[in-house]
Amino acid sequence: MRNVAFLLIVVWLLVGFQSPGADEEVTLIFEVEGSSKLAAGEIESRIPRVEVLAVYDTIFNGVAIKGKVKELEKIARLDMVIQQYPVAVYQALYQKTEPFSTDRLRQSLSSSYTGKGVKVGVIDTGIDYHHPDLAGNYRGGFDTVDFDDDPMETVGYGETLHGTHVAGVIAANGKMKGIAPDAELYAYRALGPGGVGSSVQVIAAIEEAVEDGMDVINLSLGNDVNGPDWPTSHAVNKAIELGVTVVVAAGNSGPGAWTVGSPATSSEAITVGAYSFPEAIPTLTFPGEKKVVALHTLMGSKTWDLTKKYPLIHVGIGDEEIMDAKGKIVLFERGVIPFSEKALKAYRSGAAGVIIYNNEKGSFQGSLDGVNIPIPVAAVSRSAGKWLVEKGINENQWGETKFKEVEENVAPFSSRGPVTTTWDVKPDLLAPGVDIVSTVPGGYKALQGTSMAAPHVSGAVAVVKEAHPEWTPSQIKTAILSTADVLEKEGRLFQPTEQGRGVLDIEESINPSFLISPFALNFGRVKDEFFKKEIPIKVTNPTNQTFDLYFEQPDKKAGVTWRMPSSVSLSPGQSKQVDIHLQLSKTFVEEGIHEGFVTIRAGKDVYHIPFLYMKETADYKKVSGFELTKSMNTNHQLQYRFYLSENIERIKVALYRAGTMFHQGEIFKAENLKAGMNKGVISSDGTNLQGTYIAVVTVENNKEEEEYTFPIGFE
Template identity: 60%
Template sequence: MRRVMICMLVVILCSGFRSPELNEEVTIIVEIEESVDDFVNHIQSRIPRLEVVAQYNTIFNGAAIKGTVGELEKLARLDTVVQQYPVKTYRTMINDAPSFSTDMLRQRYDLPFTGKGVKVGVIDTGIDYTHPDLAGAYRGGFDMVDFDEDPMETQGEGETMHGTHVAGVIAANGKMKGIAPEAELYAYRALGPGGVGSSVQVIAAIEEAVEDGVDVINLSLGNDVNGPDWPTSHAVNKAIELGTTVVVAAGNSGPQPWTVGSPATSTNAITVGASSMEGEVPLLTIPGERKQVPVTVLLGSLPWELNKKYPIMMAGKGLDELDHARGKIALFERGEISFTEKAIKAYQAGAAAVIIYNNEEGIFQGALEEKLPIPVASVSKEDGEWLKSEAVEAQQWVNTIHQSTDEGIALFSSRGPVTTSWEVKPDLVAPGVNIFSTVPGGYQPLQGTSMAAPHVAGVVALMLEAHPDWTPEEVKASLLSSADVMPVQKHMYDPTEQGSGLVDISESIHPELVIESGALEFGRVKDEFFRKQLPIKVKNTTNEQMEIHFERPATESGVSWRLPSTISLAPGESKEERVELQLSKAFIKDGVHQGYVKLESGGETYHLPYLYLKEDASYEKITGFELNQNPDREKSISYRFHLTEKVEKVTVDLYRAGTMLFQGQLVEIDQPEPGLVEGKITKPSFDMDGPYIAVVNVTISNEKESYTFPVHFSE
């Protein structure tokens, strides 16, 4: 040990280290084997000139001791001292000039606009309007949680940072520069402690923002209702009808299809998915194994910057206390307790990092409710079980490597299409992975479509500064027409993954060709021989003649396209043509069919998304189920859910959670219409206090599909 320490000292001296004098006071941390209290009592009686600065007995067994170098040297002679460490100065893990995605985009596009004079409403968890980068932009707002005019982020228990992060991406103007640094920010706190709120609060916030005359609303929130007929979606559509442009995050339930939720399912909203910028992603490797496991850092966690090999230990679901976790990576299974509770248990047990693997297929993205000094990440169920087998059970240590990545679609980004309307969503994508932005007290990286949406809301502010007379429809058409489709390997991402592509700021502000009609959405194919025409409306915004040529999509069996040969447009002229799709149902496969119709003009290529689906496509028929006891004298119960299509019958059965004892049938509806289904029933006579499972049965063509939803009643 002494030989190693001498070698280290030589390296330090060669690096310019200054050795302290014997009578100079310094502070060191010592790691000890015995009881900390006994050790402290011993040195206080034997070496009284030393000062005990701090004692550690939870995550580290030792103490911080202050004294002269000569006196501290006496500690080295004590047998109970395992190791001693110099005290270092620690700073937050952010560079003096962190790399903000907004800076990178502004530099890439050399933007002449700043969003000056444009009002942007942020409907979220509130805003820390005292943050030095946001104070100058903040103009006011309202709190729908506490019903006052102070939309500050939740502080203390259940504290939040989400809205402040979103606001920074839009309009920070200080150390960080947002996309539109001179825009005016209005905050509407619709989500309270823990970032949770109701449809009532969100709708009230939308109404308040419209009444305040904001030009743009950002909604980085949503639910799992994959259908357009939901109150929040209707509220968004009404706001747009009244002249407010609304930008909505698509959701973080990808990469599965049919996962975009309300209000991102709104037909007229600008729905934004998340892309990743060029950078690095952490991967876990095991010596001798070719597999590499990508880790997704949870929102609110430190970056995954482990720089050496670590052993992994199984921690189950976190219900039991952790033993022998010091210096290891704790591998948890998702479920039973929150991500934060798992992480705190691991941290208190001395773990170096936490990995939580999914309890169902695919990946997931979570968030921490508290800040911890160790990284916390998620992996898929498959990868978690592989780590359990090949690392834990095989007693292998894992290493972290970092792989360079190109721009792409984030795995967590929710995918379309939308049931009932069969529309392409998201509309476009923007950066949403590891986005540095403002948070109360500083800056922090977060990721999600919540971070992608404000990039686009900021772009909309720039567009409205340049074109104050543009309507929400014109803003959306310009954004989608100018977006750049993103390739993946040898093909492009599908429209239900990226919509029209990655936002292009410069071309959004000054488009040459605007496709005003939007995506070609042909809907469901039910007839044996399907034929449908859709309008395609284009506008030349330049001062020169424009010729538009169409490229037919790749030939498929049973599919025939009729496209305009050429469209000639004079300067400033708009024209409408028809696109026809003919299908022979017997020759096309089940499911969603999608791609792009290419338009070429003046050497530029434009990609217009199209989508149709055969009626046997697989998606959930029931989403957003709610069952609530009403506070009325009749003691009634309200139900509400979204039905994706016309069915023969819907029934709702109630079972006791745990025992699954059948309690009775609550609802039976014959021939319900698709869309929002709601009603009221008389409360059953039995005691309903406690947790239940509602089983919603759907009968289609004499076949039954069942969906389960947890519910809880309080007497």
């Protein structure tokens, strides 16, 4: 498919839509029946004024076509067309800014495996293949943004570094050592300037990577659609079916539930959330005070290493000259003046350190934008800043830095599951994703996000693949998830939708002492008054010794009955099926998500299988991805498309003018709609809709109503 031209055209999702004019050129992906190559030829023959940008025939039968709206409307009506998709935006999933996390993980390895001979494809912003830590392992790739053989990071305007950072975690081999330092690196640039790309490029990149024979694909990108039926999720599943292990970042939309986005919603992929290592964080306090304020250093700041007591000075937002700051901690309010300018002004005034407090409720993260300032700069919440002003300024006390030990933790930004309609537990596991130092063009940098967690797992997959070249993606996933270490805090296990099976353990993944499949017990929605479901699991003893498994039921709850064997004996190499039964009396079950772990003991080893069931009134979005556009061939019709996570009795859509909230009218209503993608055409009654609107979507089930709002734009 490298012989076709390619162009980036994007439509923003979930932030409003624009309806193109009939003569405007746009790009759509058409899913087709039968051969996509034959379909492309027929389309070019019958509608010659359109341009075929890409033909997908490995992991998805479809074509990406650019043309005028009125021409694309003709294609949409062809019998061969199953579905058409807008070109969704995917963004690199990272957030902010110390030793290499890969070193901390690799030091625990006694194995000599380094990923040698394993091909790893990084679908991202490209790779700086000139970086001395990456040049030796780089083998090539492809650019689906510019559609050439040069997948270099974007330079100049909109310059990027994300893909180089991801690649370093996987397979750097220089000053930095990645998890798999001898793996063969391939870059597939699907995200262009600013780290933004489209579903056309992402699907094309997956296809290129599969055709190039990758053993592993890393996707540190995603969107906000919490559903399993998006085209990229299907593409990921197909790639896995063809023998490639695919690792996907869960997303950075946590800590709320239902925030995992496609393609991390893929049932077959290894979806990775982020956690932080145990660390000592700096805090500031005053003599005689029990309260301490945690200091979060800005990205690009030096470490907060002040050891003496210092007086504080409050200078507002920093719009005036700072006087008498020598040897003091300068306290700024956030706003108007850039962080780097505030910090530079304080440094030039002789300050020992800088604290910036928020100008609104809550905390924040920030960056010094590459400015090298030799004093530490930290951020705190608004309430913490006011307390520092009260105690440090008004009561004239000197602040003292103390360090607080913090346990390993699930990163608050890490997206949580479950996945709508399938009710899958996601993420599958956790890996380091906070303050991860890795390669970037020109050196090294600390970033955080699930984008940084996923490549730790991709590197681990490469190591496992070297050790067991005959293993399938399913076997590799089973080994990695079976051996993850469950994460707890203060004696409480984090929930399955926060951590999956737990934290990556590379050493155990290479030589697992016990295997469980599937990794989670997804009982789904409880609809019947008396609910019964049985899930078989497969337990395997890959060792050369016999051992007994002992099953422990979850804590008892009213109306909930579990049945499972109390013990199972496994001979060397033996596998057995074990049935886990759940029976519920719906009357006694509280609303919402119910999750936890079934515990299995094997000698001194303890394993945990996540479980999840949900009463039908659980709080998840019933409607997502609502689109409303003018018809391609007339201004008097509107096309709608939306995704339902469950069957709906009634739905109605009202349109309001943005800003004034003037009621434009009820434009659509329907009954008894099925879960999944719903679309159609409605009349606009000759009304010329222009500008921005708010669509209020009301759904009704069991006499209960829920409302959702979506911004809509018309030209």
